[in-house]
Structures are given as structure tokens and as C-alpha cells.
Amino acid sequence: MATHIKGSTRLYGLVGHRLAAAKSPQLLNPVFIDQGEDAVCIPFEVTPDGLCNFVIGARALNNLAGLLVTMPHKQSMLALVDELHPTARQVGAINVVRCESDGRWIGAVFDGLGCVLGMQQEGHEPAGKSVLLVGAGGAGRAIAFAVAGAGARSLTVCDADEQRARSLAESVAAETGCATRVGPPDPRGHHIVINATPLGMGAHDPLPVDPERLEPDMLVVDIINSPHSTPLCRAAREKGCSTQDGGHLHRGQARLVLRFLGLNQDADGEPGGLPPEHAQPDQAMTRAS
Structure with a gap:
């Protein structure tokens, strides 16, 4: 090597x-x-x-x-x-x-943009869709901005820490203009459901959403990266939903990281919200404080 x-x-x-x-x-x-x-x-x-x-x-x-x-x-x-x-x-x-x-x-x-790219590469476009995001921690925050930047019609944020969820929803709405609110982990009425919590990593974890409320035309995304299907994805497939696990996020993120570093010049297209790499620094970057 x-x-x-x-x-x-x-x-x-x-x-x-x-x-x-x-x-x-x-x-x-x-x-x-x-x-x-x-x-x-x-x-x-x-x-x-x-x-x-x-x-x-x-x-x-x-x-x-x-x-x-x-x-x-x-x-x-x-x-x-x-x-x-x-x-x-x-x-x-x-x-x-x-x-x-x-x-x-x-x-x-690139956690959030990687999640969006993972969806887009399988034909699941967030633009115009209603999205439920469960989890407002680091990964959830990245995904919220990326989904909103990709043109989601609406975004509902749910977190055990309601203040954290509210702060994220307000930030996303102010910066992107996406209709963002805090709500319960109820998937009904949404096109895309995203689990950005650790629930599912433990053998006895509860599911982040009630699988009985999932509908067959939904996309269910679980960002947990496991060699086995997550409990949420298994339950969603039983309801006829399309599913993605954390592998899609990580592959999308890897592609974007390589491009950002100048190591993947043949990558075609970018997910919504990603500034072009040829943009001037004052367009695509801000000075670190």
C-alpha cells in the first residue's frame, strides 16, 4: 500500500x-x-x-x-x-x-447534503415534499437544512428536547424560507420520514415512529449505518414503504467530500443547496469567527 x-x-x-x-x-x-x-x-x-x-x-x-x-x-x-x-x-x-x-x-x-444526495440518487426528490424529521441533534440539524435547501414543501421537526427542535425549526425557516414547524413523531400526511436519532442501535430501543401510521407511498430513511436492516426499515417495508438506511447517507457524503477536496472531478450534479465550487469566496463561504 x-x-x-x-x-x-x-x-x-x-x-x-x-x-x-x-x-x-x-x-x-x-x-x-x-x-x-x-x-x-x-x-x-x-x-x-x-x-x-x-x-x-x-x-x-x-x-x-x-x-x-x-x-x-x-x-x-x-x-x-x-x-x-x-x-x-x-x-x-x-x-x-x-x-x-x-x-x-x-x-x-456534508452529513445533510449526503443524506439528500443518497435520496436523489435513487429517484427520491425532496423538492415539493412534506418531510418529517425525528431528531434535532448534529446529524438532524444538517439534514434539516439540506432537505429545506433541496426545496421541501414543508418540514416537521421532532425531538425529545422540544426546545432544541424549536430552535432548529426557527433557524431553518428563517434561513431557507421552508415552512418548518415543531410537531409529534407522527408520519401521517408526510411523503418522507427521516430518523436522525440513535433509536434502533440498541436491541431493545423503541421505534422512533409508530409503524402502524406509515403508509405505502412513503419513503422512510434511517440514518443508522448497520450491516443489517434496521428495525424501522424492516417495519416500514412490511407496510409497503420504500426505505433507505445510513449507507446511502455515507455514500452520498463520501462523494461530496471527495468533490470538495478536488478528488472526484467527474461527479455529475449536486444536491440542492450546495454552492458551486467555482463560486467566489464571498458567495459560497463566510469567514470563520
Whole structure:
């Protein structure tokens, strides 16, 4: 694997704490080899109190082209980049940094747009649809803005923390103009139902919505990435619904991350709300505070 590394090789790093189980290097490096990219992805194990020092040192590396950012640094990295892609500003987190040749670091997060792209690639277009989103945490927040940006007709947000749901609904409505409200986890009357909670990861978890209220023409999306079908997806298919699990989100996100980093130039089209990469910085980016 390491035989393709040369003096000209561009470095991409995965930054996080407790990376023993991380899969990004073993996923990206074969892609680099297959596509003939002179690049390599390596893990950078960085504790929370070492992140600032890491960034100071990393900025001295002229061949560092980008970083994938994972827990616990997704929020902390916001203050350490130079510009924010609109996704990072909306969500309040970063999971990828592009290191420009002029020294600028640009941070973005593609969880939400990856979810939308995963739907679109299977012909499920959020535009004009009524969407129920259960879960207003980090992933839910990203998905809310992405779905609204893709032209959803309406968005209902549900979360165990009603204040968090209300804050998200108000932010999405103010920024996108989408008719967004807080409501119960009742799928009736919606075209798309999205579970952005951890419910389903545990063997005895309750379902995030009542499957008896699902209808056959609905799309049910569960962002849990499991090698097995999630309980929600199984229950939805029994009701005749179309379903998607977290794999669709992660594949969509990976495609967008590669494009953002300049490693997937042949990708065709972008999901709603993604600014074109050729836009001027003042159109597509905001300065990090």
C-alpha cells in the first residue's frame, strides 16, 4: 500500500481521538490508488487539549491538502479554520477541511447534503415534499437544512428536547424560507420520514415512529449505518414503504467530500443547496469567527 508514496504525494489526514476503529484511511487509500491520485490518507490521533497545537503544526505542512474531522473535534475545529462553507455555518460543526495552496483552511460538513444526495440518487426528490424529521441533534440539524435547501414543501421537526427542535425549526425557516414547524413523531400526511436519532442501535430501543401510521407511498430513511436492516426499515417495508438506511447517507457524503477536496472531478450534479465550487469566496463561504 505504501509503495505509491513519493516526495510529491499530497497528504490527507483523519483527525480525531480514539481512531483505532476508524475506516476512512482504508477506504480512501484504495480509491487514491485506483484513480491514480498522488495522495495518501493517514490517521492523526489528537486529544481535545492538543487540537490547537496540532493545527499550528499542520499549517506548516505545504503538502497537507485536506483533513477529515471526527469526534471530538467537529465543533472545536470551527474556530480554527479561516472560512466556513455554508453547511458548517448552518450546522455548527465541521467534518472536512480543504487546505488551499494560499494557506486558507475551509471547513464544511456534508452529513445533510449526503443524506439528500443518497435520496436523489435513487429517484427520491425532496423538492415539493412534506418531510418529517425525528431528531434535532448534529446529524438532524444538517439534514434539516439540506432537505429545506433541496426545496421541501414543508418540514416537521421532532425531538425529545422540544426546545432544541424549536430552535432548529426557527433557524431553518428563517434561513431557507421552508415552512418548518415543531410537531409529534407522527408520519401521517408526510411523503418522507427521516430518523436522525440513535433509536434502533440498541436491541431493545423503541421505534422512533409508530409503524402502524406509515403508509405505502412513503419513503422512510434511517440514518443508522448497520450491516443489517434496521428495525424501522424492516417495519416500514412490511407496510409497503420504500426505505433507505445510513449507507446511502455515507455514500452520498463520501462523494461530496471527495468533490470538495478536488478528488472526484467527474461527479455529475449536486444536491440542492450546495454552492458551486467555482463560486467566489464571498458567495459560497463566510469567514470563520
